[in-house]
Amino acid sequence: MRTPGSVTKQAILVAARERFAADGYERATIRAIAADASIDPAMVIRYFGSKEKLFAAAADFQLLLPDVGTLPREELGARLVGHFLTRWQEDETLLALLRAGATNDAAAARLREIFADQVGPVVARLVPDPREAARRAGLVATQILGFALCRYALKLPPVVALSDAEVLGWLGPTVQRYLLGD
Amino acid sequence: MRTPGSVTKQAILVAARERFAADGYERATIRAIAADASIDPAMVIRYFGSKEKLFAAAADFQLLLPDVGTLPREELGARLVGHFLTRWQEDETLLALLRAGATNDAAAARLREIFADQVGPVVARLVPDPREAARRAGLVATQILGFALCRYALKLPPVVALSDAEVLGWLGPTVQRYLLGD
DNA sequence: GAGTCTAGACAACACTTGTTGACCAGACCG
DNA sequence: CGGTCTGGTCAACAAGTGTTGTCTAGACTC
Structure with missing residues (x-):
């Protein structure tokens, strides 16, 4: 059971991580991230609310340290x-x-x-x-x-x-x- | 013998280093640097040509490592x-x-x-x-x-x-x- | 089939950015 | 005094930013 929309949401997250990793926070523009995900910039805002929240979502990370x-x-x-x-x-x-x-x-x-x-x-x-x-x-x-x-x-x-x-x-x-x- | 203009030029450099150190390259705006140096943003460009060149001038640094x-x-x-x-x-x-x-x-x-x-x-x-x-x-x-x-x-x-x-x-x-x- | 809802496209807004050019005051030199 | 140069302000430009609202096409529900 795949929740609809989650596929593009994931695509945005992947593109966002790439851009943030390559350019840092300020130079990674929403337009560039949207273009990487082949989507309209407005959709990024629709899904995540703002650039800050997008980053927060993209920056969710687990080190997975061993025991x-x-x-x-x-x-x-x-x-x-x-x-x-x-x-x-x-x-x-x-x-x-x-x-x-x-x-x-x-x-x-x-x-x-x-x-x-x-x-x-x-x-x-x-x-x-x-x-x-x-x-x-x-x-x-x-x-x-x-x-x-x-x-x-x-x-x-x-x-x-x-x-x-x-x-x-x-x-x-x-x-x-x-x-x-x- | 002080070369005229060098005083404000130095002020700009000091303000630039402060801003670059505090905010990084992209978020340190020429306007903010100029305001710190109590001067018009246009003067920054006049003295240094561009933001890139200003950074290059501000980033001249010697480690002064001991012998x-x-x-x-x-x-x-x-x-x-x-x-x-x-x-x-x-x-x-x-x-x-x-x-x-x-x-x-x-x-x-x-x-x-x-x-x-x-x-x-x-x-x-x-x-x-x-x-x-x-x-x-x-x-x-x-x-x-x-x-x-x-x-x-x-x-x-x-x-x-x-x-x-x-x-x-x-x-x-x-x-x-x-x-x-x- | 009518109505509703969602994903998406498009254009626009308000704002900030680096940068430029026109103008101005005063010092300095002849 | 007249001319030139220097240091400076002001307003504006073009481009790019995050963000918002309006509209459309299609799927899904009753």
Whole structure:
């Protein structure tokens, strides 16, 4: 049972994520998104109310972090980096959030929310003290988001050139230390 | 001997950096910059030709990295992190570049340039092989820019809450390893 | 078959953007 | 004094923005 209209609504969401990821919030125009979805700009407003609400709908994102209980404790850093790596490549929503978050406050708030709600609890299961867990989660964020920024947004050549294995080898120990070290 | 006109030109540049740092490239309007500098928008164009050229002029930035030859080898990471930390706080140009670079290609190119021209050579003096030096410089960039992104742009609470000493303690070893480790 | 409802198209609105050109005041130089 | 140059204001332009209202075609219900 497919709800009618949801097909174009989904098409709009896909186009919106693409545009937001490629251009950021301000430069991604409703007209361009509508054109990508082969539809009239008015329909975008009809379905989502406004550009802000469209972004909010498009920015709904799940990190799908693995259960840290089942992972070997010494490999946590590398595993997490690997998870982020694939998650980043298979879903451009994160890039949209990152690009938009640099200039748009709602997007930044959404990113804060994601890290608080989805990364925080995972780290909290490793570190008892909630204050320290939050700090460690924040440190992980600096490395993960920084890597994504340099590779996918700024496209720094040496960072783009890294193989997945090299990324694991370099960032893995860093994240491992931020999670459990010292 | 002060060249006349340079005073307002400087005022425009200051206002431009502020706006670009606060709002990013697209949302920082020439009108707002002109208003901050208490001047007519037309003058901004008169002095700089276009918004793009204004940004290019405002984004002229020197990292002023210390001479790594004079620093103790074991403290390199912490020293570099400390230098970036103060440099970031005393000059908002870097934040302007970061915010704009997330969505604007010219700004991203400028950031790539800065890291290639200013960070690259420093690392090259520590690492003989130029390819490996570039890779290590890129890794440093992921951590430094990621930290700045989370603290100054996204304002992740746990990252904002870190004291300077804590930042040195956590990021120092990471940068140290990226520079000389493994 | 008449009536209703929905997806969609089209044009338009009000506004903001970067940018341009015409005009003006004053300083400076002969 | 007359002329020129500099720093500046003002109003306007063309283009692009998000958003709204009006209309149409078709499907579905009674």
